[in-house]
Amino acid sequence: MNPAEECPRTEALSAWVDNELGEAVRAELAAHVAGCAICAPVLAEFRQLHGAFAALPELAPDVDIAPLVDRRIAAAAAQPQTPPRPPPQRMRWWQAVPLALGGVLSLSLGAYLGSMLMLGSQATAQPAMRQMAAFTAIPPGALALCPTRQTCNPLER
Numbered sequence: 001m002n003p004a005e006e007c008p009r010t011e012a013l014s015a016w017v018d019n020e021l022g023e024a025v026r027a028e029l030a031a032h033v034a035g036c037a038i039c040a041p042v043l044a045e046f047r048q049l050h051g052a053f054a055a056l057p058e059l060a061p062d063v064d065i066a067p068l069v070d071r072r073i074a075a076a077a078a079q080p081q082t083p084p085r086p087p088p089q090r091m092r093w094w095q096a097v098p099l100a101l102g103g104v105l106s107l108s109l110g111a112y113l114g115s116m117l118m119l120g121s122q123a124t125a126q127p128a129m130r131q132m133a134a135f136t137a138i139p140p141g142a143l144a145l146c147p148t149r150q151t152c153n154p155l156e157r
């Protein structure tokens, strides 16, 4: 085989096996396959498959399927289509009243609960502030050493 020569496509070999090629093309393929180590086994495999398929018994179904399919298609076409859904109607004002009431109720409940939280934190913050006042920058007893209170604690008046 000439190394520059390309192998034919497997479809061409399959067509040869199926006897679908003209005489000239078949002769050309035969010349190639005779000297090609790649195409020869492929052609042999195709011939073997072709023989195996030809050996299969021909089966004919007892039932003709075409009229059955036609009947089903006709039945499907005869069934009424599902009616198109009506367009969504706009909400009337009286239908929005419960929604508005619910919104107002939930908002006011949230505000009430929030105010209860704030009141609770203020009530607990007062004693804590008094306790924290014990930790001043001036150590205990230091005021006795100060000539005036303002010298030790300029913030105090």
Ligand SMILES: [Zn+2]
Pocket (backbone or CB within 6 Å): 006, 007, 008, 032, 033, 036, 037, 038, 039, 040
């Ligand atoms: Zn080849």
